[in-house]
Amino acid sequence: MIRAIVTDIEGTTTDIRFVHQVLFPYARQRLAEFLRHEHEQPDVAAALDALRAEIDRPQASIEALIEQLFTYMDNDVKSTSLKVLQGIIWRTGYENGDFRGHLYEDVAPQLQAWHEDGLKLCVYSSGSVDAQKLLFGHSDAGDLTPLFSGYFDTRVGAKRETESYQNIAEQLILPPQDLLFLSDIRQELDAARLAGWHTCQLIRDDADDVSDHLQVNRFDQIALETFL
Numbered sequence: 001m002i003r004a005i006v007t008d009i010e011g012t013t014t015d016i017r018f019v020h021q022v023l024f025p026y027a028r029q030r031l032a033e034f035l036r037h038e039h040e041q042p043d044v045a046a047a048l049d050a051l052r053a054e055i056d057r058p059q060a061s062i063e064a065l066i067e068q069l070f071t072y073m074d075n076d077v078k079s080t081s082l083k084v085l086q087g088i089i090w091r092t093g094y095e096n097g098d099f100r101g102h103l104y105e106d107v108a109p110q111l112q113a114w115h116e117d118g119l120k121l122c123v124y125s126s127g128s129v130d131a132q133k134l135l136f137g138h139s140d141a142g143d144l145t146p147l148f149s150g151y152f153d154t155r156v157g158a159k160r161e162t163e164s165y166q167n168i169a170e171q172l173i174l175p176p177q178d179l180l181f182l183s184d185i186r187q188e189l190d191a192a193r194l195a196g197w198h199t200c201q202l203i204r205d206d207a208d209d210v211s212d213h214l215q216v217n218r219f220d221q222i223a224l225e226t227f228l
């Protein structure tokens with residue numbers, strides 16, 4: 001029986017275009033100036049130190065780190081340090097009302113229904129945990145954070161690695177057969193299934209993918225009794 005649902009964000013709860021055409025450019029336009037001015041802020045300094053460790057250059061200057069981060073952004077590298085810094089920059093955008101977290105219209109009502117049915121709801125995205133909380137806290141459907149009891153990012157591992165799903169199951173203290181992962185990306189679902197999870201692929205808008213995962217277009221098409 002499904003006891004917990006873990007959902008991806010981009011392409012699953014949220015339009016890919018919101019992430020790539022609103023969030024990413026917002027951070028990209030501000031990143032260099034932000035780091036030049038705020039690199040001593042404790043959370044920023046910690047992310048920069050983590051980046052130095054990630055690239056094995058303990059003495060890298062702020063300018064060298066900025067260059068590295070632009071290379072990551074150009075290639076959509078899911079670096080934990082980049083994701084932490086993007087999340088810090090997005091906070092201002094959400095708090096100023098520059099944008100709200102996009103959610104497909106079927107998402108909030110179904111999350112609410114599952115929550116009322118006693119299911120545990122969690123998020124797993126490459127976006128940092130803080131960025132996830134911002135998106136769901138300032139979403140088109142209002143503050144949905146009371147519905148969620150767990151958030152996971154690349155600190156548990158990459159989304160295409162089976163070990164990441166084993167780590168999440170361990171942290172939730174639930175057996176994998178009680179867990180359902182929702183994502184638009186076949187390779188992420190393959191990794192979750194190898195860890196023993198149930199899987200369901202969201203095919204949003206004009207997305208087209210061939211996979212052997214159960215596929216739906218909307219959250220309200222997900223019938224939990226299907227997952228035995």
Ligand SMILES: CSCCC(=O)C(=O)COP(=O)(O)O
Pocket residue numbers: 008009010019023078083124125126127128131132135159
């Ligand atoms: C918290 S929304 C921003 C998501 C993000 O930064 C990202 O890179 C999406 O990657 P994913 O692996 O979750 O598709």
Ligand SMILES: [Mg+2]
Pocket residue numbers: 008009010011012183184185
């Ligand atoms: Mg996705």
